[in-house]
Amino acid sequence: MTDHVLVKDVPQYVEKEITLRGWVYNIRKSGKIWFLIFRDGTNWIQCVIVRNEVSEDVFEMKNTLTQESSIEIRGVVKSAPRQAFGYEILVKDIKIFQIAESYPIALKEHGIEFLLDNRHLWLRSHKPHAILTIRSEVEKACRDFFDERDFVLVDSPMFTPNAAEGTTTLFETDYFGRKAYLTQSGQLYSEAAIMAFHKTYCFGPCFRAEKSKTRRHLTEFWMIEPEMAFYDIFDTMDLAEEFVSYLVQRVLKKCQNQLTFLKRDFNRLEAIVPPFPRITYDEAVEILKKKGFNFTWGEDFGAPHETAISEDFDKPIMIWKWPAEAKAFYMKRDPEDERYVLGVDMIAPEGYGEIIGGSQREEDINKLLARLKKENLPEEVFNWFLDIRRYGSVPHAGFGLGLERTLQWICGVHHIRECIPWPRTMVRLNP
Amino acid sequence: MTDHVLVKDVPQYVEKEITLRGWVYNIRKSGKIWFLIFRDGTNWIQCVIVRNEVSEDVFEMKNTLTQESSIEIRGVVKSAPRQAFGYEILVKDIKIFQIAESYPIALKEHGIEFLLDNRHLWLRSHKPHAILTIRSEVEKACRDFFDERDFVLVDSPMFTPNAAEGTTTLFETDYFGRKAYLTQSGQLYSEAAIMAFHKTYCFGPCFRAEKSKTRRHLTEFWMIEPEMAFYDIFDTMDLAEEFVSYLVQRVLKKCQNQLTFLKRDFNRLEAIVPPFPRITYDEAVEILKKKGFNFTWGEDFGAPHETAISEDFDKPIMIWKWPAEAKAFYMKRDPEDERYVLGVDMIAPEGYGEIIGGSQREEDINKLLARLKKENLPEEVFNWFLDIRRYGSVPHAGFGLGLERTLQWICGVHHIRECIPWPRTMVRLNP
Numbered sequence: 001m002t003d004h005v006l007v008k009d010v011p012q013y014v015e016k017e018i019t020l021r022g023w024v025y026n027i028r029k030s031g032k033i034w035f036l037i038f039r040d041g042t043n044w045i046q047c048v049i050v051r052n053e054v055s056e057d058v059f060e061m062k063n064t065l066t067q068e069s070s071i072e073i074r075g076v077v078k079s080a081p082r083q084a085f086g087y088e089i090l091v092k093d094i095k096i097f098q099i100a101e102s103y104p105i106a107l108k109e110h111g112i113e114f115l116l117d118n119r120h121l122w123l124r125s126h127k128p129h130a131i132l133t134i135r136s137e138v139e140k141a142c143r144d145f146f147d148e149r150d151f152v153l154v155d156s157p158m159f160t161p162n163a164a165e166g167t168t169t170l171f172e173t174d175y176f177g178r179k180a181y182l183t184q185s186g187q188l189y190s191e192a193a194i195m196a197f198h199k200t201y202c203f204g205p206c207f208r209a210e211k212s213k214t215r216r217h218l219t220e221f222w223m224i225e226p227e228m229a230f231y232d233i234f235d236t237m238d239l240a241e242e243f244v245s246y247l248v249q250r251v252l253k254k255c256q257n258q259l260t261f262l263k264r265d266f267n268r269l270e271a272i273v274p275p276f277p278r279i280t281y282d283e284a285v286e287i288l289k290k291k292g293f294n295f296t297w298g299e300d301f302g303a304p305h306e307t308a309i310s311e312d313f314d315k316p317i318m319i320w321k322w323p324a325e326a327k328a329f330y331m332k333r334d335p336e337d338e339r340y341v342l343g344v345d346m347i348a349p350e351g352y353g354e355i356i357g358g359s360q361r362e363e364d365i366n367k368l369l370a371r372l373k374k375e376n377l378p379e380e381v382f383n384w385f386l387d388i389r390r391y392g393s394v395p396h397a398g399f400g401l402g403l404e405r406t407l408q409w410i411c412g413v414h415h416i417r418e419c420i421p422w423p424r425t426m427v428r429l430n431p
Numbered sequence: 432m433t434d435h436v437l438v439k440d441v442p443q444y445v446e447k448e449i450t451l452r453g454w455v456y457n458i459r460k461s462g463k464i465w466f467l468i469f470r471d472g473t474n475w476i477q478c479v480i481v482r483n484e485v486s487e488d489v490f491e492m493k494n495t496l497t498q499e500s501s502i503e504i505r506g507v508v509k510s511a512p513r514q515a516f517g518y519e520i521l522v523k524d525i526k527i528f529q530i531a532e533s534y535p536i537a538l539k540e541h542g543i544e545f546l547l548d549n550r551h552l553w554l555r556s557h558k559p560h561a562i563l564t565i566r567s568e569v570e571k572a573c574r575d576f577f578d579e580r581d582f583v584l585v586d587s588p589m590f591t592p593n594a595a596e597g598t599t600t601l602f603e604t605d606y607f608g609r610k611a612y613l614t615q616s617g618q619l620y621s622e623a624a625i626m627a628f629h630k631t632y633c634f635g636p637c638f639r640a641e642k643s644k645t646r647r648h649l650t651e652f653w654m655i656e657p658e659m660a661f662y663d664i665f666d667t668m669d670l671a672e673e674f675v676s677y678l679v680q681r682v683l684k685k686c687q688n689q690l691t692f693l694k695r696d697f698n699r700l701e702a703i704v705p706p707f708p709r710i711t712y713d714e715a716v717e718i719l720k721k722k723g724f725n726f727t728w729g730e731d732f733g734a735p736h737e738t739a740i741s742e743d744f745d746k747p748i749m750i751w752k753w754p755a756e757a758k759a760f761y762m763k764r765d766p767e768d769e770r771y772v773l774g775v776d777m778i779a780p781e782g783y784g785e786i787i788g789g790s791q792r793e794e795d796i797n798k799l800l801a802r803l804k805k806e807n808l809p810e811e812v813f814n815w816f817l818d819i820r821r822y823g824s825v826p827h828a829g830f831g832l833g834l835e836r837t838l839q840w841i842c843g844v845h846h847i848r849e850c851i852p853w854p855r856t857m858v859r860l861n862p
Contacts, residue, residue: 041629196554198472
């Protein structure tokens with residue numbers, strides 16, 4: 001039964017008779033004619049039912065078809081320049097699969113908790129459809145970008161054996177009598193993989209059990225993490241800005257309708273081309289001080305700091321050269337000043353906050369060992385990871401881009417939970 | 432420092448001087464000349480060091496460079512028809528990043544447990560490199576296939592709120608004071624998603640806490656699951672055979688070197704083109720009886736049964752029309768005989784077993800409710816899922832393909848643990 005045309009392909013069938021299968025979105029009656037807004041998941045289209053073009057039964061369906069009833073429509077495609085889509089269907093026949101019960105999501109405003117409780121139905125509405133269509137395109141663009149640049153996809157594991165950095169933000173499970181933890185990042189595994197494949201990426205779910213209810217936290221999110229042998233921090237910043245620009249330009253090209261529906265400012269996105277501004281952590285602290293923040297050198301930036309630092313820039317900004325104590329043990333010391341590490345955060349414009357964290361990695365085993373000791377991290381847990389520095393250590397670097405945070409910015413969406421099909425937060429595990 | 436050439440691209444630089452960066456694979460000495468087999472993760476190449484072409488220091492590196500030492504090589508690309516790769520490097524200079532400690536994986540046979548304990552290093556060897564290169568290509572082919580056919584990627588959640596079918600094979604975690612379970616399949620979520628997007632797929636990790644130590648079980652594996660509105664069981668079998676053929680033909684085209692290294696029989700893979708044989712469950716039982724199996728109608732097939740049924744066929748075979756009690760509650764009853772459901776399993780040839788499970792889904796809410804009751808499944812848990820049948824129910828279908836099982840067959844690999852970068856089994860959670 002795959003002989004039907006998708007609404008998105010209707011423009012190829014002008015003046016031809018076709019069959020569509022999908023759902024009733026809305027009905028508008030007007031005497032001897034009625035209009036059915038039809039959706040099939042690929043787009044929405046107006047269908048016109050004229051009394052003397054259809055049987056009596058079909059014409060009377062104006063009184064029986066409910067919102068979200070499933071139907072098959074046979075009709076002729078007509079050019080309709082005044083319609084948003086540009087085409088409409090002159091209906092010849094309608095067959096009913098099922099008359100829907102009274103649909104809980106009427107064509108009006110609902111509270112967000114109600115909509116999230118009904119996420120399995122809400123997906124059919126315009127806004128989730130637009131955001132998740134963009135998500136699908138961005139995921140494809142992520143893979144295309146790295147596939148085109150000789151990166152090999154090497155999936156990192158979800159189960160990890162050790163809670164090296166403490167269990168407070170880790171989800172734990174019983175694993176046949178021992179404990180396993182859900183991954184927060186594939187980076188350490190990717191560092192091993194590039195010694196086998198040169199440049200790799202992993203792209204999958206990550207988990208954080210953070211007790212945080214902000215508009216930027218999910219317990220389950222997707223992250224793409226490229227890792228590159230023989231890259232230094234500058235190569236990495238070059239790659240990161242090229243990558244983010246690539247994603248934004250792809251969405252501008254492929255998802256114009258969705259961006260328009262979301263009322264996103266095209267000019268702001270068109271400006272996202274390399275080079276992005278690069279400032280050091282110290283320069284960022286200077287900006288904060290000038291803006292009146294009472295900020296202690298050595299601390300990480302919070303959301304208000306990120307917003308304040310980035311608000312003078314139209315593009316994402318890269319903050320690099322961080323105090324060592326503010327960043328993870330695996331980051332490479334700056335050879336010019338050992339108080340710093342060669343880490344970089346990318347902050348999206350318009351207050352959307354951090355979308356990328358990355359660094360050149362420490363390739364010197366002795367510096368790594370000293371760092372582990374200083375931070376009271378158990379050396380035996382990292383023994384396999386230290387092997388990477390024992391057997392052919394090389395300069396290398398990488399970063400991770402949070403998919404949903406990037407989407408939040410590109411789509412201009414207030415809360416991150418709308419940027420994943422089935423959001424999981426501290427307070428939400430359903431449906 | 433990204434100015435180096437990748438070994439795979441060396442053929443573009445014949446008679447030109449280039450820089451390579453990577454690792455020592457092996458060294459062979461022969462008086463006034465020595466040979467260095469070099470790898471950079473994209474391929475292996477022979478480098479020739481001639482006494483009067485390099486400095487004394489570089490020539491003496493034959494005595495200091497160890498296996499897996501990291502180096503930079505400058506040299507001229509020479510055509511070398513007698514080499515497997517067809518090219519070699521006449522070395523001008525070598526710089527050392529690091530002299531590797533004595534590498535645990537020597538160029539000889541090791542026990543499998545030793546290799547798995549050292550998976551982070553073993554990845555650098557030929558066989559894992561070949562298998563995981565194919566994996567990367569198959570993952571890309573999976574996405575390309577569905578992207579080219581109007582499917583939208585809709586990621587399913589990893590955390591699920593209910594253990595509807597019992598907790599025996601589920602991993603459980605504390606989720607802020609309540610229980611959450613790791614997903615075994617995204618299907619139920621995809622059934623909701625197709626009502627919003629028409630055709631969708633999800634592709635991510637799945638988890639099974641099965642106490643099974645066979646060569647075909649992982650606790651963490653990747654599955655791609657397409658789901659299609661307005662597809663019946665026959666459309667689904669058409670799509671499944673087209674998909675599997677597409678994957679195999681892509682690997683044949685793109686991964687010839689890897690298949691050759693793995694000594695895979697090309698003829699066997701070239702035969703994997705539609706149509707695939709289709710037999711009903713009853714016909715499969717007949718085959719088993721003729722082969723002397725003592726088999727009870729209504730049971731599921733085990734590995735020996737699958738091998739016996741499939742061994743007479745050169746292609747994957749699709750077994751469809753199953754006894755309802757052997758399959759899950761969501762499968763659609765065969766309207767011609769209600770004892771059966773419209774499910775289908777695809778069994779790979781050569782004894783590699785099931786790679787696909789799928790079905791047309793039951794769209795009648797009353798039949799679903801009856802089935803839930805009969806199997807003592809809690810209706811309230813499935814209430815959101817039943818909504819799909821309340822609001823515009825349509826005929827639909829889908830299937831799931833296990834990535835690692837498919838790779839096991841395509842690569843001709845005995846044990847599934849070699850088909851994922853970081854295998855997790857009942858007895859293995861490291862590294």
